[in-house]
Amino acid sequence: MSKKRSMNKKMSPKEKQRIRRKKRRRKRLIILIVELIILAALCAVAYGMLKLDMLDIKMLDQEKLEVYRDTGPYTNIALFGLDSREGELEGGVQSDCIMIASINNETDDVRLVSVYRDTLLQLSDGAYGKANSAYNIGGPEEAISLLNRNFDLDIRNYVSVNFSALVDVIDALGGIEVDMTAEEAVYCNGYAFETAQVVGKDMQPIEIYPGVHLLDGVHAVGYARIRYTEGMDFKRTERQREVFQLTADKAKKANIFTLNQIVNEVFPQISTSLSVSDMLGFAANILNYNIVGTTGFPYAVTTSEDIRNHEGSFVVPIDFNSNVTQLHQEIFSEDYYEPSSKVKQIHDDIIYLSGITEGTAAMQTTFEGDTQ
Numbered sequence: 001m002s003k004k005r006s007m008n009k010k011m012s013p014k015e016k017q018r019i020r021r022k023k024r025r026r027k028r029l030i031i032l033i034v035e036l037i038i039l040a041a042l043c044a045v046a047y048g049m050l051k052l053d054m055l056d057i058k059m060l061d062q063e064k065l066e067v068y069r070d071t072g073p074y075t076n077i078a079l080f081g082l083d084s085r086e087g088e089l090e091g092g093v094q095s096d097c098i099m100i101a102s103i104n105n106e107t108d109d110v111r112l113v114s115v116y117r118d119t120l121l122q123l124s125d126g127a128y129g130k131a132n133s134a135y136n137i138g139g140p141e142e143a144i145s146l147l148n149r150n151f152d153l154d155i156r157n158y159v160s161v162n163f164s165a166l167v168d169v170i171d172a173l174g175g176i177e178v179d180m181t182a183e184e185a186v187y188c189n190g191y192a193f194e195t196a197q198v199v200g201k202d203m204q205p206i207e208i209y210p211g212v213h214l215l216d217g218v219h220a221v222g223y224a225r226i227r228y229t230e231g232m233d234f235k236r237t238e239r240q241r242e243v244f245q246l247t248a249d250k251a252k253k254a255n256i257f258t259l260n261q262i263v264n265e266v267f268p269q270i271s272t273s274l275s276v277s278d279m280l281g282f283a284a285n286i287l288n289y290n291i292v293g294t295t296g297f298p299y300a301v302t303t304s305e306d307i308r309n310h311e312g313s314f315v316v317p318i319d320f321n322s323n324v325t326q327l328h329q330e331i332f333s334e335d336y337y338e339p340s341s342k343v344k345q346i347h348d349d350i351i352y353l354s355g356i357t358e359g360t361a362a363m364q365t366t367f368e369g370d371t372q
Contacts, residue, residue, distance in 0.1 A: 078158040095135035114237035165269035167217030192222030234365040241294040298323040300362040320347035
């Protein structure tokens, strides 16, 4: 006879009843804990749904996006910073900042590519214009299709924000630290003054000295808008990527109360085509994302005010085929990429319109801090 059976024989009926009650209580406690966990999860999802409902979610006509082909394990999202003075998000305004965020879904590495806003590119009607005009003409659909058409991409979603949204995010995070020159500090104050007027906030000038400055929202946006220093608009796009990365890094360390404040203040100022499930997935993985490279595009460019039947100054790609090939090599690791017939046609059109051939000397567009 086993020891267990021997002990059961020795236990009185009252002891056996007590043990049974204890087991029942333990079972009920486990069930209660599971129910609470499920309830907490449901509350979290409900809270997330409530907050996401604050976003301006726009359904895009996928047939109008001119998706070229799937880029494999990468999710590519267009990011637009709008020169919106009245809160416009759906079009009718220039995209002051154009970025492509490419997420490697296998490694969670993120690369940011700024498209120079004055780049000579093909619009949907076959005519040529500046890259930033597409959003003004037809909103996010037109702007996304421009990127897909000219660069052989498969972008299907976008996020658009205005000046005010970025100011609010950075203020909620307590500002960002930026290392700048004395010249940049002067221009930063000037642009911050204008930004403060647009978003309706006060502005206190920063001190003029070279070194690290703690910038509030209006100064950070002002810094990102500087274009009248060495490097002009090319350096400006680098500043935009720098502000984006510094803000993202600080947001990853923010507490739940700060993030909730950001959601409440900023979500109503964002337009996006991302679905609720997409955004919940990104949010769940946010701490794993790592920005590993930032660059401006096209890589080899010059500027010209002598474009056939066009007025103004344009950024002109030098050897457009090679630029698109390099983009696919560096962002998507496609070592033997062959540009599409559409890209080859655009290549020839740019040479015809500008007279700028493959042998033209390229301007400096990459500066200290950029990584490819």
